Amino acid sequence: MNTPAPIRPAIPPQPATALTSLLLAVLLSGALAACSKPEPQAPEARPTIAANTISFPDNQDPPSLRMAPVAAAADHPVALPGRLAWDEDHTSRVYAPYAGRIERLLVTVGQRVQRGQALALISSADIGQAQADLHKAEADQALGRSAVARAHDLAEAGVIARKDLEQAEADLARSSAEASRARARLSQYGVAAGAVNQSLTLGAPIAGLVVDRSSNPGAEVRADVQGNALFTISEPATLWAQIDVDETQLALLKPGQAIKLASAAWPDQRFDATVLSVGAAVDAASRTVKVRARVPNPDGRLKAEMFVTAEVAAASGGLPMVPADAVFLRGERASAFVHKGPGRFERRALQVRAAGPNAWQVVSGLAAGEQVVVGGALYLNQLLDAAK
Numbered sequence: 001m002n003t004p005a006p007i008r009p010a011i012p013p014q015p016a017t018a019l020t021s022l023l024l025a026v027l028l029s030g031a032l033a034a035c036s037k038p039e040p041q042a043p044e045a046r047p048t049i050a051a052n053t054i055s056f057p058d059n060q061d062p063p064s065l066r067m068a069p070v071a072a073a074a075d076h077p078v079a080l081p082g083r084l085a086w087d088e089d090h091t092s093r094v095y096a097p098y099a100g101r102i103e104r105l106l107v108t109v110g111q112r113v114q115r116g117q118a119l120a121l122i123s124s125a126d127i128g129q130a131q132a133d134l135h136k137a138e139a140d141q142a143l144g145r146s147a148v149a150r151a152h153d154l155a156e157a158g159v160i161a162r163k164d165l166e167q168a169e170a171d172l173a174r175s176s177a178e179a180s181r182a183r184a185r186l187s188q189y190g191v192a193a194g195a196v197n198q199s200l201t202l203g204a205p206i207a208g209l210v211v212d213r214s215s216n217p218g219a220e221v222r223a224d225v226q227g228n229a230l231f232t233i234s235e236p237a238t239l240w241a242q243i244d245v246d247e248t249q250l251a252l253l254k255p256g257q258a259i260k261l262a263s264a265a266w267p268d269q270r271f272d273a274t275v276l277s278v279g280a281a282v283d284a285a286s287r288t289v290k291v292r293a294r295v296p297n298p299d300g301r302l303k304a305e306m307f308v309t310a311e312v313a314a315a316s317g318g319l320p321m322v323p324a325d326a327v328f329l330r331g332e333r334a335s336a337f338v339h340k341g342p343g344r345f346e347r348r349a350l351q352v353r354a355a356g357p358n359a360w361q362v363v364s365g366l367a368a369g370e371q372v373v374v375g376g377a378l379y380l381n382q383l384l385d386a387a388k
Helices: 018-035 125-156 162-187 247-252 377-386
Strands: 048-050 053-055 066-069 078-086 091-094 100-105 118-123 199-203 208-213 231-234 238-246 258-263 266-278 288-296 307-312 321-323 328-330 333-341 344-354 359-364 371-375
Touching: 053 377, 078 247, 078 288, 100 125, 125 162, 238 247, 238 266, 238 307, 247 288, 258 288, 266 307, 321 371, 328 377, 333 377, 344 377, 371 377
Parallel strands: none
Antiparallel strands: 048 053, 053 344, 066 371, 078 238, 078 307, 091 231, 100 118, 118 199, 208 231, 238 288, 258 266, 258 307, 266 288, 321 359, 328 333, 333 344, 333 371, 344 359
8 A cells, every 4th residue: 555645835935035126126227228318418619710709609708818908008107127225325335455454343234433433453564664654755854854954054155066955955855755645645544654553444434334344353355356345334314226127118217207116025115216317228138228216215114135116107198008918929920819898809910019027018909998818818819720
């Protein structure tokens, strides 16, 4: 008898897992995306070009462009570079008149001195020689006086001839002249003539402030070698401004003219100055002319060797001016882009002349008040050239 096989219970189907559902959703979305077509993108609008004019879409100026107005000459003060220097009419540089050694310095930088005040003591063999020459000349002079007196008595007595008396008088005149020369040589520098001590007191030739000292105790000095001055004395209550003027701007300045100076040390102040002279020659390298102006400096705020900028009013009725960045060259012709309205720019040929390092004078092509491109002109020029 056969035994029947045991009946196993049926296993119910299991629900789909979360991972399976996610995979099905991804596959379904991919299939839908494959069936759909992407919408075509609209082409980017490009500027239109007609002759020498560029028009940008929607009449909008590109944000990268910068513009500036064409200035009338009278409204555009000219800025000229310069520097301050000591007023040479009130400045003296002191050198050693004789070779020797500095024994002692009596003043220092920043000290105010009076005329004739001792600056330094110098020991010099040349001074000793000059003192000895004076003593010799005085001895010869005394001997000559005695010889003349003796010759006069002898001539009166008929012992010697008249010409011998005249010879003695001539010798006395020569010795007297030599003594006067030696005495003047020493007194010129205030050297004592009483004794041969080889000592020279170097005095101040003018009253003022000691603004520089290039000497040290024990230093050797020589009169035949013109190095730095031992002392520089000046009166800083007035200074000179040395201004570099482009040859095209010479008509703006003349002697006696009042100008203003600006300094980086005092950015909110302007200092009065008066033009003293205009140079007689143009520097061959820089093509500039040196103009000298006197600057009152009673409170000492301005210092020698400061850089300054002279602000000069342009002549009324002159040519309009544009910034240097607005002008570019096309071959040998100068051009600029003029703003003709929102989003519209015209390339225009110009005739210009230099007006210093930062500006051009416009002979023709632009009028005062027009707007020119000063940043991005080369970009506009490339667009025009690429379209032709």
